[in-house]
Amino acid sequence: MDRFDVDELDFESVEPVRPSSFDGTSAQKFDIAIRARQALPSLSLTATCNTKLKQLDWRFVKKDKEVSIHRLEREKHGNSLTTRVSFRISVEIKSYLETIMDALVPKSPIEYLHMEKRMFPKFVDAAVLHQVEDDEISELPTYPRHCVKWHASHLLTNRITGRMGTPTDFVFEEFADVETIENVQCGFGYIQSCDYPEADLRRVSAIKCKRGLIRKGVFLVQPSAPDSVIHEVTAMYIMDFPKNLGISVDRIISAYADRLRNIREMLINTLFQPIPILPRDQWVDDRSRRECCVCTQTFTLVRARHHCRACGEVVCGNCSRKWSVPVKNNGELLTRLCTPCSLKARSNLMPSVVHTNRFSRSNTTLGLDPPMTDFEMHLHTSYHPHLNSLPLQKPIFHSVRVGAAASVVDDTVAAVEGAWHQLVTGPLQLNRPHFVLVNYSCAHDPYAIAETLHRLAPDLVFCGAALSMEKGDVTYFEGGVDGKLDKYPHLLSLWGLYDVDGSFTANGVGFQGIEPKEATRQCIKQSIVDLELGPTESPDMLWLMPTDGYEEPVVRTVEGMLDTSATILGATSKHSRLCGSGAHGVFVMTDDQPGIVLAMCSPSMQVTEAYFTCYEPNERVFSVTKADGKRLLELDHQPPLQVLKDGLDRNKRKLYMGSRQKVFPAFGRMQKGLGGDVYVQQIEPVGVHSDMSMTLAASIKRDDQLRLMSMDAKMIPDDIAAGLHASREEEEVIGCYVTVGASILQHLGDDAPQLRDAVLHGMGRNLYAAIAGNVSMTQIGIMTGAHKLSYGNGMVAALLVTNTKKRSVERRSNRAQRRSF
Numbered sequence: 001m002d003r004f005d006v007d008e009l010d011f012e013s014v015e016p017v018r019p020s021s022f023d024g025t026s027a028q029k030f031d032i033a034i035r036a037r038q039a040l041p042s043l044s045l046t047a048t049c050n051t052k053l054k055q056l057d058w059r060f061v062k063k064d065k066e067v068s069i070h071r072l073e074r075e076k077h078g079n080s081l082t083t084r085v086s087f088r089i090s091v092e093i094k095s096y097l098e099t100i101m102d103a104l105v106p107k108s109p110i111e112y113l114h115m116e117k118r119m120f121p122k123f124v125d126a127a128v129l130h131q132v133e134d135d136e137i138s139e140l141p142t143y144p145r146h147c148v149k150w151h152a153s154h155l156l157t158n159r160i161t162g163r164m165g166t167p168t169d170f171v172f173e174e175f176a177d178v179e180t181i182e183n184v185q186c187g188f189g190y191i192q193s194c195d196y197p198e199a200d201l202r203r204v205s206a207i208k209c210k211r212g213l214i215r216k217g218v219f220l221v222q223p224s225a226p227d228s229v230i231h232e233v234t235a236m237y238i239m240d241f242p243k244n245l246g247i248s249v250d251r252i253i254s255a256y257a258d259r260l261r262n263i264r265e266m267l268i269n270t271l272f273q274p275i276p277i278l279p280r281d282q283w284v285d286d287r288s289r290r291e292c293c294v295c296t297q298t299f300t301l302v303r304a305r306h307h308c309r310a311c312g313e314v315v316c317g318n319c320s321r322k323w324s325v326p327v328k329n330n331g332e333l334l335t336r337l338c339t340p341c342s343l344k345a346r347s348n349l350m351p352s353v354v355h356t357n358r359f360s361r362s363n364t365t366l367g368l369d370p371p372m373t374d375f376e377m378h379l380h381t382s383y384h385p386h387l388n389s390l391p392l393q394k395p396i397f398h399s400v401r402v403g404a405a406a407s408v409v410d411d412t413v414a415a416v417e418g419a420w421h422q423l424v425t426g427p428l429q430l431n432r433p434h435f436v437l438v439n440y441s442c443a444h445d446p447y448a449i450a451e452t453l454h455r456l457a458p459d460l461v462f463c464g465a466a467l468s469m470e471k472g473d474v475t476y477f478e479g480g481v482d483g484k485l486d487k488y489p490h491l492l493s494l495w496g497l498y499d500v501d502g503s504f505t506a507n508g509v510g511f512q513g514i515e516p517k518e519a520t521r522q523c524i525k526q527s528i529v530d531l532e533l534g535p536t537e538s539p540d541m542l543w544l545m546p547t548d549g550y551e552e553p554v555v556r557t558v559e560g561m562l563d564t565s566a567t568i569l570g571a572t573s574k575h576s577r578l579c580g581s582g583a584h585g586v587f588v589m590t591d592d593q594p595g596i597v598l599a600m601c602s603p604s605m606q607v608t609e610a611y612f613t614c615y616e617p618n619e620r621v622f623s624v625t626k627a628d629g630k631r632l633l634e635l636d637h638q639p640p641l642q643v644l645k646d647g648l649d650r651n652k653r654k655l656y657m658g659s660r661q662k663v664f665p666a667f668g669r670m671q672k673g674l675g676g677d678v679y680v681q682q683i684e685p686v687g688v689h690s691d692m693s694m695t696l697a698a699s700i701k702r703d704d705q706l707r708l709m710s711m712d713a714k715m716i717p718d719d720i721a722a723g724l725h726a727s728r729e730e731e732e733v734i735g736c737y738v739t740v741g742a743s744i745l746q747h748l749g750d751d752a753p754q755l756r757d758a759v760l761h762g763m764g765r766n767l768y769a770a771i772a773g774n775v776s777m778t779q780i781g782i783m784t785g786a787h788k789l790s791y792g793n794g795m796v797a798a799l800l801v802t803n804t805k806k807r808s809v810e811r812r813s814n815r816a817q818r819r820s821f
Contacts, residue, residue, distance in 0.1 A: 032175045033144065036190030039218045040181075043088065043234050045070070058088050066264065067091045067257045083241050087253045090234040091260050092224065095267040096343070097178065100221050100231055101187040103263045105145050105176040110767065112149065117764060119262040121255050122154035124167045125765065127204045129196060144177035148196060152209050155252050168241070169209035171196045172217070184223055191217030191237075205761070206718050213240040229343060233260065276310065277335065283312040294319035294339055308338035310345075400500075400605050402735025402801050403427025404478055404772040406493040412444045415492040416452040423494050427770055432457050433496030435504040435601060437543065437737055438464025438578065439774055440492040441474045446576040449492065450586040459582035461504040463599045465545045466575035466591075467491070467774050475745060477756040479736070479763070479771025485756040495737045495772045497801065501604035505530035506579040508587040508597035516553040520546075520596055524561050527600035530583060538563050540806075541601045543799065544570025544780050545577050547594040551698075551778055551791040554596055559789040567609040568789055569797045570598075571739045571776035605734075606806055610727035610762075610798040611781025613682060614719040614744060615666055615709035624704040630686075632694045635706065639692035644708070664688070666709040666743070666794055667696070682709060682792030684743055697777065697793045711794070713747045717758035720744075720796055724762025727784070728800055733763050735801035738773040741794035745775060759798075 045058055058070035070088040093100055103119075106112040109128035116126045131147040152169035176189035193213040219235035237256065286305045291298045293313045299305050303316050315338045322334045323342065337345065405422035407415040424432055440449060446466070453462055467474040476493055477485035497504075507526050509519045531539060542562065546554040551572060558568065579597040580586040589595045601607075622643060626634035635643045644665065668680040683706075687695040700706075724736075738759055745752050756773070763769050779795035782788065 032146070032173060032190060032192075033177070035192075036175045036177070036188060036218070039190055039216065040188055040220055042216070043218055043220050043236055064254075064257060065261055067261050069253060069257060085239045085241070085249050085252050086237070087256070088234065088236040089253070089257050089260055090232060091264050092230055092232050093264045093267055094230050094343075096229060097185060097187055097221060097223070097231060099267060100233060100263075101143075101176065101178060103267060104187075104219060104221070104233070105174065105189055107142055107145060113765060116151065119259045119266070120151075120153055121258045124152040124154060124169075124209075125205050125207055125761075126151045129171070129200070129204065144175060146173075146175050148173050148194060150196075150201060150204060152205070152207055153255065155212070155255060167207060167209045168212050169207075170212055170214055171201065172214050181222070184226055186223075187221040189217075189219045191219075206721070210242065214238070215240055233264075235260065278309065278312045283307045284314055286314045289314035292316040292319055306336055308341055309335050310337055310341040313338060315339075400502075400603070400734070400801075401428050401431060401498040402496070402770040403433070403498075404493065404495045404770045406476065406478065406491060406772075408488050408491055410443065410490040412448040412492070413452050415440075415444065415490070416449055417456070419492050419494045420453070420456050423496050428496060428498050431498045432460070433494075433498045434461065434502060435499070435599065436460060436462040436464075436494050436496045437599070438462050438492070438494060439467045439474075439476070440464065441488065441490055442466045442575050443490050444492055446578045446588050446590065450578045450580050450588050454580050454586050461506050461581045461599065463506040463508070463543065463545060463577075463579035463597045465571075465573035465577040465597070467573075467776075475752075475775040477759075477773045479756070479760055479767065479769055483756065483760075483767075483771070485753050485773075493772060493774070495735075495770065497603065497735065499603050499605070503531050503602040504581075504599065505583070505601075506581050506597065506599045507584065508577065508579045508589065508595060510589055510593050510595035511547070511550065512593065512595075516546075516550050516594075516596075517557045520554050520557040521561065523596060523598055524558065524600075527598065530581075531600060531602060538566050539600045539602050541567040541599075541603065541607050541799065542569075543599045543601075544568070544596065545598065546570070546572055546596040547577070547589075548572040548574045548777055550594060550596070551780065555780060555789050555791050565787075567607050567799065568780070568782060569609050569611065569799055570780035571797065572778040572780075572791075574777065603801065604806060606731070606802045606804045608727060608729070608731070608800045608802065609781060610724050610738075610800065611779070611783055611795060612719075612723040612727075613709075613792070613795050614716050614747075615668070615682060615711050615794060617668055617680065618665075618708040618710060621670070621705055621707045624700055624702055624706060627700045627702055627704070630696050630699050632685075632696055632700060634693075640694045641688060641692040664694075665711070667706040668709045669698075669700070670705040670707060680707065680709075681790060682794055684741070684793035709794075711743070711747050713749065713751070716744060716748060717754045717761075720755070720758040721761040723796060724759060724798060724800075725764075727798070728763070728802065731800075732803035733766065733769055733800050734803050735770040736763055736772075736798055738771070738796065738798035739776045739779060740773065740796050741779060742775050742777065743794040744796070 058072065061069045061071050063069070068090045070090075072086045103115065106115050109131070112128055113126050117123050127150045129148045129150055148171065150169060150171050152167045155168040170193060172191050173194040174189060174191050176187065178185065178187045180186070181188075191214055193215070215238040217235070217237045219233065221231050221233050224230045224232055235256070239252070284307070286307070289299070289305070292303075292315050294315050295318065297303060297316060297318075299314075299316065303318075305314050306317060306320050307313070308315055308320060320336050320338045321342070322336050323345075403423050403426060405419045405426065407418040407422070409415045409418060423436075424430060436453070438449065438453070440446070444466075449464075453460060467476070473487040473489050474491050475485070475487050476491055477483065505527050507523045507530070509523045511519050527539075533539065539562070542558070544554060544558065549572075562568065575591045576589060577595065577597045578586065578588045579599070587597065589597070622635040624632065624635060625637050632640050634640070664685045666682050666684045668682055671681060681698070683696050683698045683700070685694045686697050689695070720740075724738075736759070740755065744755065748754060759771060759773060760767065763771060778791055778793055779797040780789070780791045781795065781797045783790065
């Protein structure tokens with residue numbers, strides 16, 4: 001059956017998945033438009049005399065938070081494992097038709113991704129696979145909209161445990177248009193699963209999903225009355241799933257009902273357009289108005305007068321409400337707007353708005369600050385300017401911004417000034433950062449870097465270190481639309497945080513003439529004093545940069561002084577380190593001066609960390625029978641290289657022992673914690689010798705228990721994306737600073753650019769989050785669930801700044817308590 005004719009089609013029949021209309025002739029492209037219009041009667045609740053449509057006899061189930069849910073009469077509601085799911089949902093939304101349609105069918109791929117991410121519960125990923133401009137003429141210039149989309153979410157549950165299983169995905173063709181139906185302008189859309197090459201789909205996402213089918217999907221947006229701004233949005237879906245999957249009908253219906261409900265709440269409570277606020281002397285005199293200008297009801301002692309701050313008119317309380325709007329850097333302002341003015345502000349397609357005057361797309365984390373004058377101030381809602389009119393699920397606070405910038409010029413001072421200018425004028429929108437993480441190649445002068453930063457911003461808190469493990473090119477990557485991963489002979493990068501309400505400090509100390517443990521202790525104590533932390537308070541975040549080879553005393557000292565519920569991360573450097581703050585000036589340590597620099601921070605936003613490995617442990621465990629410092633001479637009385645053949649299976653032996661690959665598996669040193677738990681410290685080889693011995697990145701001793709750790713290059717992108725996704729816990733991340741072990745790039749080889757794509761995917765594919773990454777020798781952090789600070793090689797350590805205000809303006813003394821020192 002080529003045509004979707006509701007007079008002849010049995011909706012409960014299983015049709016084969018159609019090929020995409022993009023692969024056919026112009027007649028086939030027109031076919032989906034015909035099917036969309038012919039499918040609209042299936043949404044009706046009125047009885048029909050056509051016996052072939054009795055399967056569409058929708059029966060009311062319940063009304064859940066303004067969303068009405070209907071099911072087909074013949075379905076058994078108790079069957080929770082059925083493979084066929086059919087339902088109808090509807091809700092009333094007070095907004096303009098164009099605004100509702102833009103929310104249901106976003107016009108660009110990035111807007112579609114961000115809309116589904118914020119509206120759909122248990123969302124995993126989404127993408128527009130193909131998009132064309134149809135020749136069909138519509139009543140609106142941006143319609144019809146015709147594309148093939150991919151959508152993945154957690155709709156399935158394990159039949160036994162009830163936990164979320166493998167994500168479910170759909171590949172479907174979508175058509176949407178706006179036209180006059182029965183003398184009123186309506187919007188409608190049609191959805192149906194289609195064929196799409198799996199090879200092309202894997203280029204979009206590497207997530208493994210179980211495929212479901214949307215047999216029919218229709219939605220209609222129509223006004224409840226002529227010239228009314230209240231629209232009824234109705235949608236119906238008929239879906240099929242493989243019989244071997246554990247399907248919860250209620251879970252699926254609830255997910256789509258929540259999506260529709262979230263869209264309603266967003267459109268009702270979001271101001272998309274800037275509002276000119278009139279000064280008080282331009283308001284209408286309330287004594288000149290006897291009745292509300294909106295509802296024309298007479299004012300009384302009960303129905304009081306109120307002024308709309310946008311138009312200055314006098315309105316009643318029923319025709320106005322207060323909106324929470326951020327104002328420059330002064331927090332949020334409760335502003336009363338009348339219903340007509342709020343409707344204009346909540347429309348993202350008002351005819352009076354010139355779209356070319358919208359904020360331009362830029363690689364920024366947060367929105368632009370509006371200009372303010374004595375006579376007029378423009379209030380803006382919190383949203384990403386690069387998303388045009390799409391708001392975030394949670395408001396972004398204008399007092400926080402994160403950005404990244406880099407310079408590749410060889411002159412040190414020019415590089416610092418150039419990166420600083422990019423950071424301040426770009427992502428931070430003319431705001432100087434309060435805290436900066438600095439990384440640079442060994443070709444740059446650390447003294448010039450520190451002095452230039454201190455000159456540009458005397459109160460700036462910063463710390464950093466030389467990037468390269470050996471003197472040479474450095475690997476660096478950035479997120480964003482134009483971001484890429486590459487190696488540079490000269491590079492200086494700045495990852496900055498602008499946070500008005502945050503507290504930051506940086507300190508450094510050398511190890512000359514003092515034990516590393518005591519030096520680290522003094523550095524932390526000074527930082528605690530700088531932040532004015534109380535006896536039971538702990539900072540939210542600590543970033544460590546010790547000299548390579550001094551990880552053990554530094555890590556053990558920090559672990560003894562600070563509770564591991566805080567975010568503690570870091571990376572080592574063989575070369576120079578630097579830090580600076582307004583209170584202590586600048587501090588620089590050169591290559592031949594071992595020491596530590598650290599940054600202690602308490603931002604106003606919640607921060608979290610990711611610390612994990614892409615290595616997998618092998619079952620075989622070896623004992624060190626002969627060692628000299630970092631030199632591993634014998635494992636189980638055999639040379640280490642000889643033992644590798646026995647400890648790896650055939651496939652991994654071919655990977656590591658092949659002449660083309662010059663990488664070796666890592667060793668996991670088994671260690672017992674205070675509670676008897678076993679921890680694994682990853683140690684990588686840094687050199688092999690003719691006697692088949694190895695030099696490792698860390699010192700070992702006799703009787704150490706080592707387990708072989710191998711890495712599958714094909715799984716690295718998926719492992720990194722999954723690790724970052726799990727660590728952010730569905731939070732909106734506005735900034736990410738990540739450092740990875742060099743072995744990850746060595747294993748990836750020519751596919752090294754996949755590292756950047758994996759990080760972007762782990763961050764929810766938000767191209768506009770401030771993401772910066774580099775390579776380091778040793779990474780410091782806390783493994784998930786371990787509650788123990790550790791360090792190792794080949795790890796992934798990432799600092800994540802979320803779009804969530806801290807639960808309390810006070811520091812989290814109830815969650816992390818500093819230990820006595």
